[in-house]
Amino acid sequence: MISVSRRLAQVPASPIRKLVPLATAAKKQGVRVYHLNIGDPDIETPAAMMKVLQTWKTNPIGYSQSQGEPVFLESLRWYYHKIGFPFIDAQNIQVTSGGSEGISMALFGICSPGDEVIVFEPFYANYNTYAVVNGVTLVPIRTSIKDGFHLPRESVIEKRITKRTRAILFCNPSNPTGTVYTKSEVEALVSIAKKHALFLLSDEVYREYAYDGRKQVSLLSYMEKIPNQAIVLDSMSKRYNVCGVRLGAIVSLNAELMAGVLRIGQGRLSSGIVDQHIAAKLTDVPDSWMKKVHDEFEKRRDVLYEGLRKIPGVIIPKPEGAFYTIVGLPVSDSEKFCAWLLTDFRDHSFRSGQAETVMVAPAGGFYSTPGLGKNEVRIAYVLNQTDLKRCVELLARALTVYNNQ
Ligand SMILES: Cc1ncc(COP(=O)(O)O)c(C=O)c1O
Incomplete structure (x- = not known):
């Protein structure tokens, strides 16, 4: 029997990407998935x-x-x-x-x-x-x-x-x-x-x-x-x-x-x-381009922070830089919650009528001490402000449904 190395088994799956197959399946069902799981912003290249x-x-x-x-x-x-x-x-x-x-x-x-x-x-x-x-x-x-x-x-x-x-x-x-x-x-x-x-x-x-x-x-x-x-x-x-x-x-x-x-x-x-x-x-690349992008991320940070901090049970420190934040959620297992967002939760858009959900990354994979980050997720605020507002709404609704089922 041939076997691969023992150390290969030690390479962890990326918490950012490991739920991607669930997102792909949701999209196949016609669901719009907002990606806040990965730092790949929607901003144009210079x-x-x-x-x-x-x-x-x-x-x-x-x-x-x-x-x-x-x-x-x-x-x-x-x-x-x-x-x-x-x-x-x-x-x-x-x-x-x-x-x-x-x-x-x-x-x-x-x-x-x-x-x-x-x-x-x-x-x-x-x-x-x-x-x-x-x-x-x-x-x-x-x-x-x-x-x-x-x-x-x-x-x-x-x-x-x-x-x-x-x-x-x-x-x-x-x-x-x-x-x-x-x-x-x-x-x-x-x-x-x-x-x-x-x-x-x-x-x-x-x-x-x-x-x-x-x-x-x-x-x-x-x-x-x-x-x-x-x-x-x-x-x-x-x-x-x-x-x-x-x-x-x-x-x-x-x-x-x-x-x-x-x-x-x-x-x-x-x-x-x-x-x-x-x-x-x-x-x-003009300094004005860099400033515009910087200011846009700062505004996105504000949209996310102001939106999420109003949701009962959510803990969000005000992010100071980059375009990520770790958010505490009122759930006991954020990995299950993140998966459920993709497999079960659907909310119909008021504008298009399309079923929508949001993808975020369970935070456990950003810790190496077992058990830490279990009720936290990492959010990348890489989408425009309108989409981000919708994501906040989706997360608020999802938490209510999830905790009342
Ligand atoms: C903290 C940090 N370091 C390094 C990288 C690697 O970036 P890249 O390989 O795209 O240059 C990333 C990408 O997300 C990152 O967030």
Whole structure:
């Protein structure tokens, strides 16, 4: 009998995607499903980027360079300078096929099998995937919905450091919680990393999305203080709304790490060349485009927050950034509730008469401590304000029906 590896069985299904077959079945029955389960916004890609795709002539479509296509590397360097970090040079950037590949390469680059990485739970569920793939153990430190998922005291974090701890990985602004860490929180992490000689990985794919006048505090601000320890993980997907252009970057001043990840990059040959030429046009995306998108997400945040907080039993901290939030619901098993939304719940649209429902992600998969997140869901506010209002209405009705059956 042939069998696949034992470690393959340890790779968890994505909580964001695992209920998709139920959504597909509902759609086959003619039901409209509003997708708030995944961070794939309905906002248009900038015109300058679309134009590259529409006018692409180069034939054949070949490989790019392993570190990144020079024109894209130059655009990234330009971007980091523009946002205030002129010390970033091309040699400090490794282009990756999505931020996702960057997470995996970085974990591989700093951990040996069995090493530990501290994360703050709930955390981006795919960190689990890359931890398993790289033989890394994630050590979760709990944060709570009651205090908006902000970080615990330094001493609480330090208590979890062992001989095997190699790094602290955090996401700022956070997916899934929408928390934007304060300057003192980021500085506390920098100081712990320094004191205990740990790597500090900051996933900043939502850097531009901080609300209510907040400004995200980037690890790039501290990179020169801990040049060999600081690693920034980045992505084009959300900043320019090009999720299908599979590009991200690892940014670090650690020359040994960058030389190593380049060797991994050589092993996988290159990221897509068309993608990189599209993304290189980030230099032509006007600041006004970025502001418009930022303001639109902030308004969506308001629609969702104001709508959900009025529903009895719902707990929602005001999201501070990104376009996600973890919401506490008056249900005992959110996975069952999320599945039921797709299999059973139907509400007829007042406008079209069509049967409708909403898809959200059960939050359990964003925790690694068993049992946590059981009455929470993660919501991505990626739809326009009209659709979002309808989603709030659907969730309110669904909770009433679900809890009275
Ligand atoms: C926190 C976080 N990091 C990394 C990624 C990976 O993004 P991509 O692979 O699309 O660049 C995502 C995507 O949703 C994310 O939310």
